Amino acid sequence: MQDVFNMKIPFNKSYLTGKELGYMQESLESRNIIGNGSFTKKCEKLMEDIFVAKKVLLTGSCTDALEMASLLANLGTDDEVIVPSFTFVSTVNAFILRGAKPVFVDIREDTLNMDETVIEKKITDRTKAIFPVHYAGVSCEMGTIMDIANRYNLYVVEDAAQGVYAKYKEKYLGAIGHLGTYSFHGTKNYTCGEGGAIVINDENLIEKAEILREKGTNRSKFLRGEIDKYTWVDVGSSFLLSDILAAFLYAQLEKMDEINKKRKAIFDFYYENLKELEDAGNLRLPIIPDECETNYHLFYILLHSEEKRDFLMDELKSAGVQAVFHYVPLHNSPMGMKFGYNDGDLPVTESLSSRLLRLPFYADLGLEEQKFVVDMLKKIILHLL
Numbered sequence: 491m492q493d494v495f496n497m498k499i500p501f502n503k504s505y506l507t508g509k510e511l512g513y514m515q516e517s518l519e520s521r522n523i524i525g526n527g528s529f530t531k532k533c534e535k536l537m538e539d540i541f542v543a544k545k546v547l548l549t550g551s552c553t554d555a556l557e558m559a560s561l562l563a564n565l566g567t568d569d570e571v572i573v574p575s576f577t578f579v580s581t582v583n584a585f586i587l588r589g590a591k592p593v594f595v596d597i598r599e600d601t602l603n604m605d606e607t608v609i610e611k612k613i614t615d616r617t618k619a620i621f622p623v624h625y626a627g628v629s630c631e632m633g634t635i636m637d638i639a640n641r642y643n644l645y646v647v648e649d650a651a652q653g654v655y656a657k658y659k660e661k662y663l664g665a666i667g668h669l670g671t672y673s674f675h676g677t678k679n680y681t682c683g684e685g686g687a688i689v690i691n692d693e694n695l696i697e698k699a700e701i702l703r704e705k706g707t708n709r710s711k712f713l714r715g716e717i718d719k720y721t722w723v724d725v726g727s728s729f730l731l732s733d734i735l736a737a738f739l740y741a742q743l744e745k746m747d748e749i750n751k752k753r754k755a756i757f758d759f760y761y762e763n764l765k766e767l768e769d770a771g772n773l774r775l776p777i778i779p780d781e782c783e784t785n786y787h788l789f790y791i792l793l794h795s796e797e798k799r800d801f802l803m804d805e806l807k808s809a810g811v812q813a814v815f816h817y818v819p820l821h822n823s824p825m826g827m828k829f830g831y832n833d834g835d836l837p838v839t840e841s842l843s844s845r846l847l848r849l850p851f852y853a854d855l856g857l858e859e860q861k862f863v864v865d866m867l868k869k870i871i872l873h874l875l
């Protein structure tokens with residue numbers, strides 16, 4: 491396909507609010523740029539207030555937060571964790587590192603989130619936790635998941651990497667389970683390049699979490715003036731984010747609503763303009779259940795086959811439009827197979843992931859670019875596919 495308008499539309503770009511440099515400058519001038527500093531506290535307070543969370547701690551990444559969660563839930567050898575296969579590797583690595591085993595469940599056709607109706611059948615004496623992943627910023631069926639967890643006494647760790655500022659029945663994602671994790675990676679809605687946070691909703695785990703993040707010391711108490719020197723009190727590691735990055739992040743968190751509105755406009759444009767292709771049976775658009783309020787993390791379409799998806803992706807690329815797919819399922823990956831899984835075990839996951847295509851999506855994607863993506867999609871789908 492010819493590159494008519496000479497457009498080059500990348501898949502993702504980190505959005506900047508304009509306040510990032512100023513706050514970073516302020517952080518530098520304070521000459522106190524280590525973790526758990528003043529911007530870290532500002533970010534944490536802002537999130538605790540908005541998300542109505544008991545405690546939020548910034549971390550180096552969502553991967554860090556997931557590892558912290560696995561340590562806090564005391565996951566260990568031969569414990570089992572129920573988790574979708576349709577997710578990023580970090581969700582599962584976090585507890586495999588502790589010796590726990592993944593029990594993969596299939597996903598729902600509509601939201602591509604873990605199928606809550608199959609969870610109970612997977613529970614054994616060894617089951618310790620459920621790790622729901624809120625795909626694309628659309629919530630898992632948290633009512634059912636929390637009910638099952640309470641009945642079987644299991645921890646719920648929400649991987650809300652993509653779900654920051656999204657809601658399920660008026661509650662913010664990450665603030666529903668015992669623990670929640672956020673990502674501020676450069677590809678996410680609100681970012682500082684690399685960064686994350688853990689949300690601690692179970693009060694009993696707050697002090698342990700603070701110690702864990704500060705290398706096993708009670709430095710957090712010391713910084714609050716509650717003790718006059720700090721010392722080694724438990725196991726720990728370093729899961730802190732530099733305060734320079736927290737300064738960057740604060741500029742973004744202050745503007746969550748504004749960023750969200752920009753993303754909504756792009757999502758709505760894609761949706762409204764691609765609806766005729768869905769109505770004609772050419773593709774499927776995202777489905778958002780009534781009880782879920784999305785943060786418009788990404789926009790995907792589902793094609794009829796992997797061949798059609800790959801063809802469309804290649805044609806878009808020739809037209810200058812970078813569209814990508816994810817996730818390659820974990821259960822039938824080389825690592826997943828070491829846990830005894832195989833092709834065919836999770837048919838919905840395998841089918842949907844092979845037919846999914848993500849369109850360019852970032853907060854300042856221009857209207858001309860959006861139109862170009864839609865026009866190219868229509869041309870290719872209606873004339874070539």
Ligand SMILES: *Cc1c(COP(=O)(O)O)cnc(C)c1O
Nearest residue numbers: 551552553578580651673675686
């Ligand atoms: C992005 C992402 C992560 C990892 O986030 P990092 O901050 O890069 O560690 C984990 N889980 C999901 C579902 C993600 O989308």
